[in-house]
Amino acid sequence: MKKLFAIAMLITGTLVMVSCGDDDSSPAPTDAELQEAAIQAVVDAVGTEVSTDANAAGIDPSDSNFDWTLTSGGGRISQNEDPDTVYYEANISEDATWSADVVHQLDGRITVLDGVTLTIEAGAVVTGNETLEGVNAAVLMIARGGTLNAIGTAAEPIIMTTTADDGTLTADDKGKWGGLVMLGNAPISDETVPAQIEGVPADDTNGLYGGTSANDNSGTIRYVSIRHGGAIIDAAAGDEINGFTLGGVGSGTTIDHIEIYANSDDGIEFFGGNVDVDYLVVTQVGDDAIDIDQSYSGEVSNYLVTVDANSDEGLEIDGREGDLLGGNDDNFTLTNGTIQAEGGASITCDFKSKARGTVSNLNANGGTVKLSASFDTETLTSEEDAAQNVIDGNLVFEMVNAAFSVYTDDFE
Numbered sequence: 001m002k003k004l005f006a007i008a009m010l011i012t013g014t015l016v017m018v019s020c021g022d023d024d025s026s027p028a029p030t031d032a033e034l035q036e037a038a039i040q041a042v043v044d045a046v047g048t049e050v051s052t053d054a055n056a057a058g059i060d061p062s063d064s065n066f067d068w069t070l071t072s073g074g075g076r077i078s079q080n081e082d083p084d085t086v087y088y089e090a091n092i093s094e095d096a097t098w099s100a101d102v103v104h105q106l107d108g109r110i111t112v113l114d115g116v117t118l119t120i121e122a123g124a125v126v127t128g129n130e131t132l133e134g135v136n137a138a139v140l141m142i143a144r145g146g147t148l149n150a151i152g153t154a155a156e157p158i159i160m161t162t163t164a165d166d167g168t169l170t171a172d173d174k175g176k177w178g179g180l181v182m183l184g185n186a187p188i189s190d191e192t193v194p195a196q197i198e199g200v201p202a203d204d205t206n207g208l209y210g211g212t213s214a215n216d217n218s219g220t221i222r223y224v225s226i227r228h229g230g231a232i233i234d235a236a237a238g239d240e241i242n243g244f245t246l247g248g249v250g251s252g253t254t255i256d257h258i259e260i261y262a263n264s265d266d267g268i269e270f271f272g273g274n275v276d277v278d279y280l281v282v283t284q285v286g287d288d289a290i291d292i293d294q295s296y297s298g299e300v301s302n303y304l305v306t307v308d309a310n311s312d313e314g315l316e317i318d319g320r321e322g323d324l325l326g327g328n329d330d331n332f333t334l335t336n337g338t339i340q341a342e343g344g345a346s347i348t349c350d351f352k353s354k355a356r357g358t359v360s361n362l363n364a365n366g367g368t369v370k371l372s373a374s375f376d377t378e379t380l381t382s383e384e385d386a387a388q389n390v391i392d393g394n395l396v397f398e399m400v401n402a403a404f405s406v407y408t409d410d411f412e
Contacts, residue, residue: 042387059336088107097120109136110141118147127160128163130164137231137241140160141183142181148182152223154257157224160179160226174263187330190321232264243266244269246270247273256279259280262283265285268290271294276299297330303338307340314348317355318355347368349369358395361398362397365401366401371385373406
């Protein structure tokens, strides 16, 4: 059973130590008492490194950089009242431009292949066929070596949504198509490198990501709104598609002014890589808003997250995986973020699995930052995990408006 211990929490029981005297022997501490003491030692050590800072301003939700988004009153669908539709059933194997004059419908997993550039014009609408399910769900995927230049503007953002989007869908309308997947050659940490991205069958080698090119360039994505995605690939395994998946995407890629709305799985998930993302909005998704895995080492700045009763973590942050075959054990950076809630939802952020990096100026509106702790269950020695990385200075929090807690899954 998971044990959650607030930093301010005191263990109420008294740990009785064994006396060396002949006449006054006390019972040896129980395993549970020893475990409690080991956890409390970590709690106390973490408490010297973190503190709630009410001065953390985060990012102002009324910042004009968010005015273009759907969730801040921006446009819902194309300004063209009755556009024609172009249908795509095959991968993009030569350079192409998708104009704003028509709607571009994805009838399956459509991949921009290695060496190919897809350009999407400002104001264009891309839709995923809502009738397609499982591994056949509609997805736009950029393979390693492929390039996507999707450059919208505040006045004419690029909209990626479902064919069911008639302008009346709400945050409850999730999983109506897949999402956007971008894969690159930048370093990752995994058991195998390259690795296969989640949500893509192993027999599709276009789903491979990761390599040794830190400055890999997969294109430019700017002023793009991704809505109502997260199609279920394997219900039994809980395998769904993120709104925006980034696998091994390098620093040569430019990503800014992105919105992910009403996705059934994570809003945006980073699998390694070191691309920076600036001005990011993730609203009312069904799982985690921002998810970091495999030693992602870029910077996410100026991010605004809204959680509701259907959401899980505002932030879910993991560290390295595997034996560092990709050579990546670098640190992430999160700066200037606000996490807010609708409908009385709780705000939590989970840092676990060797998370390493820096979080600065996060206004979590008094929510909870959870830090995973791991122990050698024989010696009760604290091992590397998020909590230990805080103690060692490898996971740093600066100006964070949230309470901190430590938990472990090691002890029953």
